[in-house]
Amino acid sequence: MAHILGPLMSAGVTILMTLFYAVTIFRVGALRGKLGVKAPSCSGPPEFERAYRVQMNTLEQMAIVLPLFWVATFYPLLPPIVVPVIGVVWVIGRILYMQAYMANPDKRGPGMAIGMLCTVALLVLAVGGVIRTWLLIS
Amino acid sequence: MAHILGPLMSAGVTILMTLFYAVTIFRVGALRGKLGVKAPSCSGPPEFERAYRVQMNTLEQMAIVLPLFWVATFYPLLPPIVVPVIGVVWVIGRILYMQAYMANPDKRGPGMAIGMLCTVALLVLAVGGVIRTWLLIS
Amino acid sequence: MAHILGPLMSAGVTILMTLFYAVTIFRVGALRGKLGVKAPSCSGPPEFERAYRVQMNTLEQMAIVLPLFWVATFYPLLPPIVVPVIGVVWVIGRILYMQAYMANPDKRGPGMAIGMLCTVALLVLAVGGVIRTWLLIS
Numbered sequence: 001m002a003h004i005l006g007p008l009m010s011a012g013v014t015i016l017m018t019l020f021y022a023v024t025i026f027r028v029g030a031l032r033g034k035l036g037v038k039a040p041s042c043s044g045p046p047e048f049e050r051a052y053r054v055q056m057n058t059l060e061q062m063a064i065v066l067p068l069f070w071v072a073t074f075y076p077l078l079p080p081i082v083v084p085v086i087g088v089v090w091v092i093g094r095i096l097y098m099q100a101y102m103a104n105p106d107k108r109g110p111g112m113a114i115g116m117l118c119t120v121a122l123l124v125l126a127v128g129g130v131i132r133t134w135l136l137i138s
Numbered sequence: 139m140a141h142i143l144g145p146l147m148s149a150g151v152t153i154l155m156t157l158f159y160a161v162t163i164f165r166v167g168a169l170r171g172k173l174g175v176k177a178p179s180c181s182g183p184p185e186f187e188r189a190y191r192v193q194m195n196t197l198e199q200m201a202i203v204l205p206l207f208w209v210a211t212f213y214p215l216l217p218p219i220v221v222p223v224i225g226v227v228w229v230i231g232r233i234l235y236m237q238a239y240m241a242n243p244d245k246r247g248p249g250m251a252i253g254m255l256c257t258v259a260l261l262v263l264a265v266g267g268v269i270r271t272w273l274l275i276s
Numbered sequence: 277m278a279h280i281l282g283p284l285m286s287a288g289v290t291i292l293m294t295l296f297y298a299v300t301i302f303r304v305g306a307l308r309g310k311l312g313v314k315a316p317s318c319s320g321p322p323e324f325e326r327a328y329r330v331q332m333n334t335l336e337q338m339a340i341v342l343p344l345f346w347v348a349t350f351y352p353l354l355p356p357i358v359v360p361v362i363g364v365v366w367v368i369g370r371i372l373y374m375q376a377y378m379a380n381p382d383k384r385g386p387g388m389a390i391g392m393l394c395t396v397a398l399l400v401l402a403v404g405g406v407i408r409t410w411l412l413i414s
Contacts, residue, residue, distance in 0.1 A: 108315070
């Protein structure tokens with residue numbers, strides 16, 4: 001059952017991650033209208049540029065987190081609930097990061113730190129899971 | 139057979155998506171040469187900036203579409219042909235978006251709307267598929 | 277065994293790819309501090325803008341390479357070692373690209389060429405693998 005449950009929970013968390021990322025994109029779009037930043041420009045008032053950076057930074061982080069998240073899901077080192085929970089904590093960290101960055105970019109540290117801790121945890125679990133599977137089959 | 143056919147068709151559509159995205163990247167590279175926009179600059183004549191935004195926007199959308207597309211593929215709610223077809227319509231929407239944006243960014247609405255409808259459809263199918271599987275195994 | 281070994285090796289290489297991409301992100305962050313480029317700005321001294329472009333270009337390439345890499349892994353056309361090896365060569369090409377770009381953007385050609393060759397090889401293997409599987413099941 002664990003081999004079905006792990007990927008299923010990770011699939012649910014993946015949907016959550018893409019929803020959060022969609023929120024950061026919508027925010028940029030809404031600010032384009034509100035502040036009169038016409039496409040294709042990506043420069044404008046600080047509020048717009050902050051929203052744009054939050055969106056871009058989330059995209060950059062997702063390119064690391066999603067692959068590690070799925071490697072750690074398919075080659076589990078710990079019980080299958082662990083990886084999805086880390087994914088949820090990552091989303092919470094990104095929400096904090098977004099709120100802090102919009103208020104004041106200098107305050108983005110804590111949210112960024114939670115995201116990084118989750119990324120490191122996923123990296124350790126992914127590496128450990130691949131090595132463990134390697135040892136099991138060889 | 140459906141459980142083999144769905145992922146296989148989605149794999150084919152995934153190749154199509156990456157090919158379309160590669161086209162948007164090549165266009166930026168070609169305009170760099172033609173319009174004399176030397177790397178690392180990403181500013182330049184409107185034609186270059188439009189091509190760059192089309193490329194970036196496609197990347198941003200893919201970060202949402204590809205994960206949802208594969209969750210919806212692996213946890214199918216409807217017959218396995220549905221998700222790949224939505225993926226193909228998404229690519230068609232992006233082609234319309236690219237053509238319109240290059241001509242006039244204000245005309246990018248219809249292509250963007252098709253892409254968004256496909257994304258929402260994939261989101262609904264992914265959420266529905268995960269819930270359905272959850273109910274099946276519990 | 278091959279059907280277990282292929283994905284396992286590709287999972288290991290995927291971790292390597294995300295680690296390389298993380299290096300390009302850390303470099304941008306470090307240069308932000310060193311050169312005093314405060315977020316959300318992405319403009320600054322040439323050294324910063326080069327590091328930022330290397331990071332962005334790696335992200336753009338990963339959006340093509342990772343999906344093709346995994347399609348080629350799951351629908352193998354050749355022995356399972358081939359796709360992971362191409363992934364490793366891609367990372368080596370990106371390292372060369374990064375080093376050259378930081379020294380002089382005009383010298384980025386060779387590293388970029390290695391990356392592109394790997395991408396084309398993955399594309400051919402992915403298309404071939406999907407077609408082969410299609411023929412096998414029909």
